Amino acid sequence: MTSVSAAMGIAARNVRKSFSDHVALDNVSLAVQEGTILALLGPNGAGKTTMVRILSTLIPADSGSMRVAGHDVVTDPDGVRAVIGVTGQFSAVDNLLTGAENLQLMADLRHLGREAGRRRVAQLLEQFDLADAAHKLLSTYSGGMRRRLDLAMTLVDQPRVIFLDEPTTGLDPRSRRTMWQIIRDLAAAGVTILLTTQYLDEADQLADRIAVLDQGRIVAEGTPAELKSRISGGHVQLHFADPDELHSAAELLPAAGPDQDQLALRFPADGTVDSLRDLLNELHEARIVVERLSIHTPDLDDVFFGVTGSHVSA
Amino acid sequence: MTTLAYTLSDSRVMLRRNLKHQLRYPSMTVMLIGLPIVLLLLFVYVFGGQLGAGLGAQEGRGAYLDYVVPGLLLITTASVVQGTSIMVAMDMTGGIIDRFRTMAIARASVLTGHVLGSVIQTLAAMAILIGVAFGLGFHSSAGPLDWLAAIGILALFAFALIWLAVAFGLAAKSVETASNTPMVLLLLLFLSSGFVSTATMPTGLRQFAEYQPFSPVADTVRGLFSGAAIGDHAIAAVAWSIGIAVVSYLWAIRLYNRRRAAEPN
Numbered sequence: 001m002t003s004v005s006a007a008m009g010i011a012a013r014n015v016r017k018s019f020s021d022h023v024a025l026d027n028v029s030l031a032v033q034e035g036t037i038l039a040l041l042g043p044n045g046a047g048k049t050t051m052v053r054i055l056s057t058l059i060p061a062d063s064g065s066m067r068v069a070g071h072d073v074v075t076d077p078d079g080v081r082a083v084i085g086v087t088g089q090f091s092a093v094d095n096l097l098t099g100a101e102n103l104q105l106m107a108d109l110r111h112l113g114r115e116a117g118r119r120r121v122a123q124l125l126e127q128f129d130l131a132d133a134a135h136k137l138l139s140t141y142s143g144g145m146r147r148r149l150d151l152a153m154t155l156v157d158q159p160r161v162i163f164l165d166e167p168t169t170g171l172d173p174r175s176r177r178t179m180w181q182i183i184r185d186l187a188a189a190g191v192t193i194l195l196t197t198q199y200l201d202e203a204d205q206l207a208d209r210i211a212v213l214d215q216g217r218i219v220a221e222g223t224p225a226e227l228k229s230r231i232s233g234g235h236v237q238l239h240f241a242d243p244d245e246l247h248s249a250a251e252l253l254p255a256a257g258p259d260q261d262q263l264a265l266r267f268p269a270d271g272t273v274d275s276l277r278d279l280l281n282e283l284h285e286a287r288i289v290v291e292r293l294s295i296h297t298p299d300l301d302d303v304f305f306g307v308t309g310s311h312v313s314a
Numbered sequence: 315m316t317t318l319a320y321t322l323s324d325s326r327v328m329l330r331r332n333l334k335h336q337l338r339y340p341s342m343t344v345m346l347i348g349l350p351i352v353l354l355l356l357f358v359y360v361f362g363g364q365l366g367a368g369l370g371a372q373e374g375r376g377a378y379l380d381y382v383v384p385g386l387l388l389i390t391t392a393s394v395v396q397g398t399s400i401m402v403a404m405d406m407t408g409g410i411i412d413r414f415r416t417m418a419i420a421r422a423s424v425l426t427g428h429v430l431g432s433v434i435q436t437l438a439a440m441a442i443l444i445g446v447a448f449g450l451g452f453h454s455s456a457g458p459l460d461w462l463a464a465i466g467i468l469a470l471f472a473f474a475l476i477w478l479a480v481a482f483g484l485a486a487k488s489v490e491t492a493s494n495t496p497m498v499l500l501l502l503l504f505l506s507s508g509f510v511s512t513a514t515m516p517t518g519l520r521q522f523a524e525y526q527p528f529s530p531v532a533d534t535v536r537g538l539f540s541g542a543a544i545g546d547h548a549i550a551a552v553a554w555s556i557g558i559a560v561v562s563y564l565w566a567i568r569l570y571n572r573r574r575a576a577e578p579n
Binding site for chain 1: 320323324327331334335338339408409410412413414415416417418419
């Protein structure tokens with residue numbers, strides 16, 4: 001059981017929230033130690049965003065106790081607001097202002113003072129690679145630039161706790177990598193981070209701990225390594241041209257599960273080149289013709305299957 | 315800094331944001347300010363000949379121009395508040411409002427920024443309209459004090475309607491709705507003494523026209539411009555303004571605090 005204590009960056013116990021007849025969060029407890037990253041992993045509708053909205057004081061919980069950087073979310077929301085930064089799923093930027101003006105707006109609202117504010121704005125523009133576009137209107141920004149600006153706005157006052165709600169959804173792979181590096185740097189600087197994601201690889205890449213949320217409940221929690229050890233793992237899918245080939249292959253590889261309709265064979269594999277080479281050599285020596293193959297790495301669905309025994313319902 | 319100082323500082327920051335928006339969204343600003351001028355020309359040059367003939371003591375197009383300017387100043391207000399409603403709804407349906415809500419800033423400063431920005435926009439639009447009216451031959455016997463009083467009454471009434479428009483913008487589920495709701499104000503204005511004397515209307519309509527907020531404001535301003543007796547109109551105008559402002563303010567704050575509280579995911 002997690003304990004609600006001031007030493008924790010985020011500590012939430014037994015949080016419940018319903019929307020009319022729909023239970024969004026059912027006794028959710030979380031603990032994030034200061035300076036670490038917790039990934040809240042789950043499919044759409046699992047309650048990830050609701051959890052972030054409650055912890056960031058946007059909506060009230062029905063019950064439960066929550067502390068963010070030692071401040072009680074219910075009794076001291078302004079105390080919480082003063083130390084957090086939130087970057088939501090939908091870009092929270094002002095489209096009628098320039099990038100620099102957006103940052104300046106944040107600096108002014110955080111009461112940084114004229115000089116300190118200006119310095120911080122310039123520093124963030126530089127750090128987030130937005131200096132060239134600083135004085136352009138946001139209508140000219142790409143998706144990745146908007147997301148970087150969004151995060152930069154969150155960081156104007158150097159918050160101690162940051163909530164990132166699906167920070168890379170909709171980004172191209174390169175922007176995604178950049179965002180990951182920024183998040184890692186923040187954690188290295190001692191910031192506590194709660195991030196939500198639908199992607200196992202993202203949680204795996206970034207998080208110190210992962211909590212898996214399914215239909216409002218935490219169904220698994222642990223380090224990425226602990227969670228992955230509970231996953232059945234990846235597999236290779238072999239496709240054949242006719243049922244005879246499939247039949248021979250199934251006899252050769254008893255560990256595999258044949259699919260007669262698809263003329264395919266699902267063979268457990270860890271995705272390494274060596275294991276793949278062994279498999280292909282074995283098939284080659286037995287003169288079995290494989291039409292094509294696809295490699296399947298573990299994803300969210302595998303995690304769900306591993307911890308709940310059922311596939312993602314959404 | 316004290317809480318009050320923070321509130322003032324946050325409101326000033328939000329006002330600056332609002333004024334920047336007006337400059338960055340010039341098509342809307344120009345439309346909101348331009349519409350009353352087009353209507354002024356329409357009323358004076360298209361309708362003015364005929365409408366001016368029924369004015370009584372002084373007749374003609376020129377007399378009608380003098381008569382109708384207060385009505386068009388109110389059109390200006392109704393036009394600008396449509397923009398207020400749209401801007402507020404744009405804010406509320408965008409992502410930035412959630413960012414403001416997770417920051418330790420004076421809660422209502424987002425709204426006060428819109429209100430102060432719109433008051434400034436209304437006064438600027440009215441100044442432009444009066445300038446055009448003078449160019450067309452508008453004549454007024456008002457002294458400096460009368461002008462001050464007229465500006466005061468118009469600003470107070472605009473302040474009230476702007477809070478109402480803020481509430482409209484908050485109540486609207488989409489920006490489109492927010493741009494339509496304030497049309498009610500425009501309709502109400504046409505059913506007042508803004509453009510023709512209520513004495514020419516059929517009984518039921520006349521009673522309605524006399525007891526709705528636009529008429530006493532139009533009559534008061536017209537009296538101040540022309541030197542005619544104002545009577546109880548000024549008191550009624552001020553009372554309506556304060557009443558609308560208070561009710562709208564409370565409604566807006568309530569909507570603002572409640573908004574999104576029940577929204578799933």
